[in-house]
Amino acid sequence: MLNLKIITNFIGVVLILNGLFMMLGIPFSLYYGDNDIIVLLACGVGISLIGFILVLLTRKHEKEISKREGYIVVSVTWVIMALFGAIPFVVHGAIPSYTDAFFETMSGFTTTGASILNDIESLPHGLLFWRSMTQWLGGMGVIVLSIAILPMLGIGGMQLFVAEVPGPTKDKIHPRVRETAKRLWGIYVLFTIVEVFLLLLGGMNLFDSVNHALTTMATGGFSTKQSSIAAYDSPFIHYVMIVFMFIAGTNFTLHYHLLHRNFSAVKKNDEFKFYLKLIGTVVTIVIIGLLLADYAGIEKTFRDALFQVVSIITTTGYVTSDYELWGPFFQVLFFLLLFTGGSAGSTGGGIKMVRHYLLIKNSMMELKRLIHPRAVIPVRLNKSTVPSDIISNVLAFFLFYIFIFLLGTLIMSLIGMDFISALGASATSIGNVGPGIGTVGPTMNFANVPDIGKWILTFLMLLGRLELFTVLVIFSSAFWKK
Amino acid sequence: MLNLKIITNFIGVVLILNGLFMMLGIPFSLYYGDNDIIVLLACGVGISLIGFILVLLTRKHEKEISKREGYIVVSVTWVIMALFGAIPFVVHGAIPSYTDAFFETMSGFTTTGASILNDIESLPHGLLFWRSMTQWLGGMGVIVLSIAILPMLGIGGMQLFVAEVPGPTKDKIHPRVRETAKRLWGIYVLFTIVEVFLLLLGGMNLFDSVNHALTTMATGGFSTKQSSIAAYDSPFIHYVMIVFMFIAGTNFTLHYHLLHRNFSAVKKNDEFKFYLKLIGTVVTIVIIGLLLADYAGIEKTFRDALFQVVSIITTTGYVTSDYELWGPFFQVLFFLLLFTGGSAGSTGGGIKMVRHYLLIKNSMMELKRLIHPRAVIPVRLNKSTVPSDIISNVLAFFLFYIFIFLLGTLIMSLIGMDFISALGASATSIGNVGPGIGTVGPTMNFANVPDIGKWILTFLMLLGRLELFTVLVIFSSAFWKK
Numbered sequence: 007m008l009n010l011k012i013i014t015n016f017i018g019v020v021l022i023l024n025g026l027f028m029m030l031g032i033p034f035s036l037y038y039g040d041n042d043i044i045v046l047l048a049c050g051v052g053i054s055l056i057g058f059i060l061v062l063l064t065r066k067h068e069k070e071i072s073k074r075e076g077y078i079v080v081s082v083t084w085v086i087m088a089l090f091g092a093i094p095f096v097v098h099g100a101i102p103s104y105t106d107a108f109f110e111t112m113s114g115f116t117t118t119g120a121s122i123l124n125d126i127e128s129l130p131h132g133l134l135f136w137r138s139m140t141q142w143l144g145g146m147g148v149i150v151l152s153i154a155i156l157p158m159l160g161i162g163g164m165q166l167f168v169a170e171v172p173g174p175t176k177d178k179i180h181p182r183v184r185e186t187a188k189r190l191w192g193i194y195v196l197f198t199i200v201e202v203f204l205l206l207l208g209g210m211n212l213f214d215s216v217n218h219a220l221t222t223m224a225t226g227g228f229s230t231k232q233s234s235i236a237a238y239d240s241p242f243i244h245y246v247m248i249v250f251m252f253i254a255g256t257n258f259t260l261h262y263h264l265l266h267r268n269f270s271a272v273k274k275n276d277e278f279k280f281y282l283k284l285i286g287t288v289v290t291i292v293i294i295g296l297l298l299a300d301y302a303g304i305e306k307t308f309r310d311a312l313f314q315v316v317s318i319i320t321t322t323g324y325v326t327s328d329y330e331l332w333g334p335f336f337q338v339l340f341f342l343l344l345f346t347g348g349s350a351g352s353t354g355g356g357i358k359m360v361r362h363y364l365l366i367k368n369s370m371m372e373l374k375r376l377i378h379p380r381a382v383i384p385v386r387l388n389k390s391t392v393p394s395d396i397i398s399n400v401l402a403f404f405l406f407y408i409f410i411f412l413l414g415t416l417i418m419s420l421i422g423m424d425f426i427s428a429l430g431a432s433a434t435s436i437g438n439v440g441p442g443i444g445t446v447g448p449t450m451n452f453a454n455v456p457d458i459g460k461w462i463l464t465f466l467m468l469l470g471r472l473e474l475f476t477v478l479v480i481f482s483s484a485f486w487k488k
Numbered sequence: 489m490l491n492l493k494i495i496t497n498f499i500g501v502v503l504i505l506n507g508l509f510m511m512l513g514i515p516f517s518l519y520y521g522d523n524d525i526i527v528l529l530a531c532g533v534g535i536s537l538i539g540f541i542l543v544l545l546t547r548k549h550e551k552e553i554s555k556r557e558g559y560i561v562v563s564v565t566w567v568i569m570a571l572f573g574a575i576p577f578v579v580h581g582a583i584p585s586y587t588d589a590f591f592e593t594m595s596g597f598t599t600t601g602a603s604i605l606n607d608i609e610s611l612p613h614g615l616l617f618w619r620s621m622t623q624w625l626g627g628m629g630v631i632v633l634s635i636a637i638l639p640m641l642g643i644g645g646m647q648l649f650v651a652e653v654p655g656p657t658k659d660k661i662h663p664r665v666r667e668t669a670k671r672l673w674g675i676y677v678l679f680t681i682v683e684v685f686l687l688l689l690g691g692m693n694l695f696d697s698v699n700h701a702l703t704t705m706a707t708g709g710f711s712t713k714q715s716s717i718a719a720y721d722s723p724f725i726h727y728v729m730i731v732f733m734f735i736a737g738t739n740f741t742l743h744y745h746l747l748h749r750n751f752s753a754v755k756k757n758d759e760f761k762f763y764l765k766l767i768g769t770v771v772t773i774v775i776i777g778l779l780l781a782d783y784a785g786i787e788k789t790f791r792d793a794l795f796q797v798v799s800i801i802t803t804t805g806y807v808t809s810d811y812e813l814w815g816p817f818f819q820v821l822f823f824l825l826l827f828t829g830g831s832a833g834s835t836g837g838g839i840k841m842v843r844h845y846l847l848i849k850n851s852m853m854e855l856k857r858l859i860h861p862r863a864v865i866p867v868r869l870n871k872s873t874v875p876s877d878i879i880s881n882v883l884a885f886f887l888f889y890i891f892i893f894l895l896g897t898l899i900m901s902l903i904g905m906d907f908i909s910a911l912g913a914s915a916t917s918i919g920n921v922g923p924g925i926g927t928v929g930p931t932m933n934f935a936n937v938p939d940i941g942k943w944i945l946t947f948l949m950l951l952g953r954l955e956l957f958t959v960l961v962i963f964s965s966a967f968w969k970k
Contacts, residue, residue: 074859160858338901338910342894365887372884375877376642376957377556377966394876395857401883402854405847408890412824419820425908425925428820443907475858484856 008078012071015064016079017086021057024090025050027143031135034213040130042098049094074485076159080151081477084144084468088112091140100129105457112464114140116471117148117353119227119323119440120463122453126232131213134230138217141226142198145353146191148224148471149258153351154186160399161475164350190258193265198223201250208243222250225353227323227440233449234325235313244309244326248316255320255348256281276388277349277360284346284359288339289315295335318343321355323440325448337426341443344433355438355470357407360387361400368397406474411436414466421459431455435466490560494553497546498561499568503539506572507532509625513617516695522612524580531576556967558641562633562958566626566950570594573622582611587939594946596622598953599630599835601709601805601922602945604935608714613695620699620710624680627706627835628673630953631740635833636668642881643957646832672740675747680705683732690725704732707836709805709922715931716807717795726791726808730798737802737830738763758870759831759842763801766828766841770821771797777817800825803837805922807930819908823925826915837920837952839889842869843882850879888956893918896948903941913937917948 029050035043071079091114092107101107106122113120114137123129129137156164198219205215214230221228231237235247253261260278263271272278292311301307310327317324318340329340346362348354367385374383384391414432419425423445430442431452441448452460469477479485511532517525553561573596574589583589588604595602596619605611611619638646680701687697696712703710713719717729735743742760745753754760774793783789792809799806800822811822828844830836849867856865866873896914901907905927912924913934923930934942951959961967 160861334901334904334906334910335898337907338898341907342898368880369884369887369891372881373957373960373964374966375881376961377964379642394880398850398876398880398883399854399857401880401887402851404887405851405883409851416817416820416824419816422816424816425819425823428816475855478855479858482855482859484859 009068009071009075011064012067013075013079013082014060015067016071017082018057018060018062018064020083020086021060021090022054023057023143024087025052025054025057027139028053028091028094028136030139031132034135035130035132038131038213040132042094042100042130042132045094045098046132046136049097053090053093073159076155077476077479077485080155080159080472081468081480083147084112084115084472087115087140087143088464091115091136094136095133098130098133100133103457105460106453109452109460109464110137111140112467113440114138114226114228115144115147116438116467117141117144117224117226117321117355118435118438118467118471119221120434120442120446120467121228121440121451122455122460123232123451124453126230135213135217138220138226138228138230141224141228142220144471145224145226145254146194148353149190149194149351150183150187151472153190153259154183156473156476159476161473164473189262193258193261194223197250197253197261201246204246205243208238208240208246210238210240210243218247219250222247222322222324223254223353225251225254225320225322225348225355225438227317227321229324236326241305241309244313247324248309248313251316251320251322251324252285254322255316255352255354257349257351258353259351274388277363280363281349281359284362285315285319288319288343292336292339296332299333301332314340315343318439319346320348320352321437321439323434325441328447328449330443330447330449337443341430341433344430344437344439344442347437357404357437361403363387364392364397364400365404368401403474406478407436407470410466410469410474414462417462418455418459421456423455423459431459431463432466435463436470438467438470491550491553491557493546494549495557495561495564496542497549498553499564500539500542500544500546502565502568503542503572504536505539505625506569507534507536507539509621510535510573510576510618512621513614516617517612517614520613520695522614524576524582524612524614527576527580528614528618531579535572535575555641558637559958559961559967562637562641562954563950563962565629566594566597566954569597569622569625570946573597573618576618577615580612580615582615585939587942588935591934591942591946592619593622594949595922596620596708596710597626597629598920598949599623599626599706599708599803599837600917600920600949600953601703602916602924602928602949603710603922603933604937604942605714605933606935608712616712617695617699620702620708620712623706623708623710624702626953627708627736628676630706630835631672631676631833632665632669633954635672635741636665638955638958641958643955646955671744675740675743676705679732679735679743683728686728687725690720690722690728692720692722692725700729701732704729704804704806705736705835707733707736707802707804707830707834707920709799709803711806718808723787723791726795729806730791730795733798733802733804733806734767736804737798737834737836739831739833740835741833756870759845762845763831763841766844767798767801770801770825774818774821778814781815783814796822797825800921801828802830802834803919803921805916807923810929810931812925812929812931819925823912823915826912826919826921826924829919839886839919843885845869846874846879846882847886850883885956888960889918889952892948892951892956896944899944900937900941903938905937905941913941913945914948917945918952920949920952 029046032043032046088111092111095101095107096104109122152164201219202215217230260272289312292315293307296307313326314329329336345357347356347358350358350360371383371385411432415428418428418431427444427446430444431446434442446452511528514525514528570590570593573593577583577589578586591604634646683701684697699712742754771793774797775789778789795808796811811818827839829838829840832840832842853865853867893914897910900910900913909926909928912926913928916924928934
């Protein structure tokens with residue numbers, strides 16, 4: 007039997023946090039004289055109160071949760087956050103439709119960054135801040151999820167990719183989660199603060215600096231500007247964001263090791279090297295292509311290429327230039343980049359660097375095995391042999407990912423989207439990137455997607471963000487059999 | 489060291505056959521008074537002569553060939569056939585460009601069916617017959633390849649999927665290939681003859697009946713009409729072709745068992761059941777979609793849906809109706825069908841039914857393994873447990889397939905093709921289907937693809953037809969190391 011009490015207690019805690027963080031933007035609204043103060047206050051207090059009551063009602067519960075409850079708690083957390091987080095947008099009227107508000111909020115908590123807003127600047131500052139905050143909280147959740155929780159649930163090889171932060175025994179969920187959170191959230195907060203200062207230095211105002219720092223570190227990509235980062239023509243700001251997108255797309259345990267001067271852990275990390283090489287290769291290709299097409303001067307070509315490639319690979323989704331106008335080759339290339347994903351243990355979504363690395367290595371090994379059928383040729387990661395069950399889990403992850411993406415594309419085309427836009431909408435949602443291609447391209451948004459399509463895309467965002475299996479397991483019959 | 493003598497000897501035999509079969513269309517040209525008789529005679533005799541000389545020069549060679557030589561012989565056979573098979577088209581002038589002629593001939597021998605011809609009816613009958621014959625010979629080659637040769641080379645799980653015809657020991661290549669050829673080619677010839685008679689019965693003339701029977705059984709899809717099978721408005725002809733496309737997409741060892749009244753082998757064959765279910769499901773979806781869109785009357789809707797779905801799933805590529813006009817959903821659906829492929833051991837190309845079946849089964853098992861990490865849950869095929877090395881080979885096949893398809897798409901977009909057409913051209917070539925989507929859709933052709941693109945697509949056809957690994961292995965460094 008599922009322990010509903012402990013699950014409800016957890017939901018209560020989540021709602022309290024949801025309500026409290028919702029009110030953090032109020033000072034900005036006071037400063038700018040916006041009309042969303044009462045709404046944020048009422049919603050924030052109300053939601054916290056509901057959470058508080060739930061916690062009170064279930065305060066006597068067991069300390070440890072089982073694996074099965076773990077799957078449910080994780081999935082439910084994201085859904086509850088989005089369901090309640092959407093409320094102030096609707097109550098205020100800035101986003102009149104609840105479907106739209108839910109889409110925007112789920113896009114926030116999953117750090118996707120896809121938006122239905124057609125005039126972002128018209129929103130009051132408190133709501134805009136809450137919108138950015140959903141991404142930052144989502145990013146915070148993802149770090150703990152991928153580094154402490156998913157490895158214990160055995161999801162998608164995470165146990166191998168990220169279990170590198172020294173901590174207490176793996177069997178107890180609570181202490182380990184608490185330790186990991188303490189260590190890595192400190193780094194997350196630190197980077198966020200540093201980025202705020204650098205953006206201020208680049209001439210961005212305080213409100214925009216804070217918002218963009220929140221959404222960069224989450225690889226979220228929500229901007230306070232309708233035209234995204236193209237609104238700023240400062241190379242300094244662009245470079246700052248490139249650096250922090252890159253940082254946010256890196257495994258946070260590596261940052262932990264770097265801060266503890268443990269450079270060897272970074273040096274021997276195959277995923278990080280792959281991440282660097284991939285960005286380097288793709289940026290070079292894009293620069294050559296743009297120079298041949300006489301796109302702009304050297305510096306701007308370099309900067310736009312680097313910005314867009316890092317933005318998509320890390321699944322951030324900021325835009326400084328509309329790569330869809332660069333020609334069909336770039337449209338295909340950036341479509342493919344929607345499938346790369348950040349590093350495991352980063353805030354980035356998608357398939358993830360380490361999985362691509364292992365898939366490539368394993369495929370090469372398979373060729374060798376054909377020629378030497380009797381040889382035992384293992385796949386190695388960070389100088390250790392990767393167990394075959396991890397390889398097969400990674401392969402299964404990849405297949406489910408492709409299958410769900412294709413199913414999403416098919417459904418989006420069924421509700422009337424053209425082929426290219428359907429591909430883009432599905433890929434960018436499950437990959438938690440933000441912009442797609444076609445009618446949901448980098449300078450467009452999701453406002454015109456039919457409601458049913460918006461609900462399906464939010465489900466894709468959730469699936470992608472929770473590494474598919476966390477959610478899929480709950481839908482399997484084996485999960486409910488005793 | 490590679491035994492070049494035995495390889496050259498084999499090429500000689502292939503060239504003799506190439507030349508002899510080339511001349512088989514001459515009676516039709518005589519009957520119709522066409523101007524290609526001298527060309528076919530000269531090319532046929534010349535190519536046979538070259539082959540004869542090669543055989544003479546290398547008549548003293550060892551009897552058995554090694555695995556490594558096997559890979560090379562297989563790949564070289566298809567390339568040599570296409571290189572020489574293209575000659576009469578150029579010499580006659582019906583296809584002035586050698587690139588175009590090579591594309592058409594490789595599309596033939598790989599049973600793809602993609603064409604560069606803009607006015608098929610203007611070709612003399614002897615050349616048209618040779619064009620259809622390339623597909624029939626390719627189909628013949630594929631049956632032996634997939635049922636006798638690839639299993640021995642350990643390619644893509646073929647050892648498990650098709651090694652069901654009783655035969656001599658698996659270690660000796662020659663006797664086994666001879667046995668398999670004798671048994672299965674008889675069936676292939678028989679079905680071809682029966683289809684010719686049925687098409688004659690449906691009112692098709694002798695020349696067209698023979699040509700279409702040749703290209704149906706090969707799941708090739710070359711037609712003697714520019715508008716493909718839409719040129720015939722006879723429901724009887726359409727149904728005959730549906731039946732024979734279905735037969736050609738079925739594992740030929742099942743036909744062997746059926747003809748020997750061994751029904752249990754068919755009943756327990758999971759791939760065949762999957763093939764039936766998939767066709768049934770997709771046809772139902774298409775029929776519902778078309779009825780909702782008020783496409784036509786019940787019978788025509790049923791027939792067009794069944795014809796197009798079977799045509800694409802079996803990788804034949806005949807067209808009776810332009811499914812691209814049916815709307816974006818059908819465009820996505822038919823694009824996805826380019827990846828299904830026929831059954832293993834059939835003349836169909838693509839990923840193949842059995843691989844999809846195993847990938848789906850294995851993914852479901854992986855979900856179960858998450859919930860019960862200690863349970864040993866094997867994947868079963870035809871009531872036997874599938875060894876894990878076969879599963880991992882199938883997974884590697886799938887990854888290479890997707891990777892090469894995406895690389896092909898990227899290259900086609902680089903030479904100026906739009907996104908959708910690039911996807912379609914790459915998918916239909918590696919899948920050996922024929923028609924793609926966009927500018928290479930069912931009512932279009934490949935005439936306007938730049939030359940470099942045509943060469944790349946023929947390479948994709950070859951890769952797909954030889955189950956990727958046969959060719960990829962030759963390009964791996966491990967192959968050339970001793």
